[in-house]
Amino acid sequence: MNHVSSAANAPVLGAIFMLGAGMTFAITNILTPIITWEMGVPSTAVVFWQYVIATVIALPLIFRIGLGALRTRHAGWHEARAFLSALGVQFFAFGFASGVPVWQMVALSMTGPFFIITGATLFLGEKLTVQRLGATIAGFVGALMVAQLGTEQFTLASLLPIMAAACWGTVSVITKYLSRDETPESLTLYMLVLITPNHFLIGLVLGVAVAVLPAGMLPASLATGFDFVLPGGEALWLILLLGAVTAGAQYFLSLAYKVADATYLQPFDDLKLPLNTLLGWIVLSQVPGIWFWPGAVLIVAASSFILWTESQNRARMSFA
Numbered sequence: 001m002n003h004v005s006s007a008a009n010a011p012v013l014g015a016i017f018m019l020g021a022g023m024t025f026a027i028t029n030i031l032t033p034i035i036t037w038e039m040g041v042p043s044t045a046v047v048f049w050q051y052v053i054a055t056v057i058a059l060p061l062i063f064r065i066g067l068g069a070l071r072t073r074h075a076g077w078h079e080a081r082a083f084l085s086a087l088g089v090q091f092f093a094f095g096f097a098s099g100v101p102v103w104q105m106v107a108l109s110m111t112g113p114f115f116i117i118t119g120a121t122l123f124l125g126e127k128l129t130v131q132r133l134g135a136t137i138a139g140f141v142g143a144l145m146v147a148q149l150g151t152e153q154f155t156l157a158s159l160l161p162i163m164a165a166a167c168w169g170t171v172s173v174i175t176k177y178l179s180r181d182e183t184p185e186s187l188t189l190y191m192l193v194l195i196t197p198n199h200f201l202i203g204l205v206l207g208v209a210v211a212v213l214p215a216g217m218l219p220a221s222l223a224t225g226f227d228f229v230l231p232g233g234e235a236l237w238l239i240l241l242l243g244a245v246t247a248g249a250q251y252f253l254s255l256a257y258k259v260a261d262a263t264y265l266q267p268f269d270d271l272k273l274p275l276n277t278l279l280g281w282i283v284l285s286q287v288p289g290i291w292f293w294p295g296a297v298l299i300v301a302a303s304s305f306i307l308w309t310e311s312q313n314r315a316r317m318s319f320a
Contacts, residue, residue: 014260018268021252024245026276029102030283031242036097039235043097044206046239047089048199049230053243055196058250062192069186070193074178081174082194083201088167090202095160102280103288106273107146107296108161113303114139115169123173131309135302142298145291153289188254203228270300 028050036043055062072078095105114136120126147158175187230236256265273296280286 011260014256014265015268017252017256017259018265019271021249021256022269022272022275024249024252025272026279027245028242028249029096029106029276030279031238031245032093033096033099033102033284035235035238035242036093037099039231039238041231041235041239043093044090044199044203045228045231046242047086047093048196048203048228049239050243050246051086051089051196051199053240054247054250055192057244057247058192061251061254062189065185065189067189069183069189072182072186072190074182077174077178078190079194079198081171081178082191083198084167084174085171085191086195086198086202088164088171090199091160091164091167095157095164098155098157098160100155100157100160101286101288102284103277103286103292104146104158105161106276107292107299108143108158109165109168110270110273110299110303111139111143111162112165112169112172113306115166116172117306119170119173120176124177129309132306135306135309139299139302142295142302145295145298147295148289148291200228270304273300 032043032046035041035046092105092109096102117128117132117136121128121132143162147162148154149158178187230239277288277292281288
């Protein structure tokens with residue numbers, strides 16, 4: 001079996017695993033609006049049970065890493081990382097529950113690298129180069145085009161995937177900071193262990209907000225609160241499937257980055273945009289707006305340029 005994971009086969013395996021992750025994530029992005037937008041299940045409840053199920057399925061991975069990896073001097077940063085990751089997922093699911101189409105959600109969530117650059121510059125002291133600044137500006141211009149800012153199609157809910165991307169970008173900055181002292185196994189284990197309790201915490205906070213705030217202050221899709229009770233019927237089976245697919249996506253992703261370099265995998269990761277758009281078009285009849293394609297091209301091109309320049313810089317430093 002060693003020939004399967006050999007260096008010669010690693011690029012092919014990495015591409016296959018990344019495409020597997022993209023396909024499974026696309027399925028989650030179709031299931032979530034069906035359960036929330038069409039069936040009316042609160043997005044906070046859907047996400048909580050989604051990650052409960054995914055964590056249970058991920059238990060073999062947790063035990064393989066070993067609980068000894070939880071020893072750390074940065075418990076607070078691990079919790080902040082897990083909370084922001086959970087909050088990003090909540091924003092993303094709420095976007096689906098608010099009727100934001102799949103093509104817009106996925107394209108705008110790809111603005112994450114630009115938040116990473118901002119955070120790394122402000123908090124990690126990394127240099128803001130002309131290339132980084134230009135790519136960030138281009139990426140956000142693309143995001144404005146996808147969000148259709150200035151048109152009647154734009155709604156405040158269109159900002160939710162950008163808020164999710166900001167959360168996930170901050171998570172990446174914290175991860176970069178922690179990686180100076182922490183092992184990859186520790187970073188992975190803390191996220192697996194803490195993300196579900198943080199979804200529970202966010203649900204509790206929302207429940208308190210619903211009880212305390214005057215009626216009408218929260219959006220209708222959040223005003224039902226969060227009772228932590230699994231729905232019945234078809235919604236239950238779809239949530240079980242959603243949790244299983246989420247776990248599968250994480251496994252695919254971890255396998256891809258284990259066998260191949262991130263720079264090589266980036267183009268395969270970018271395929272999630274046309275894949276999600278096509279699936280949303282076929283299953284949910286969501287047709288992209290006129291500004292989607294030029295905006296999406298700008299986002300993908302700027303993100304790919306950032307990754308390429310960063311890899312070039314690392315290569316030069318390694319030979320210096």
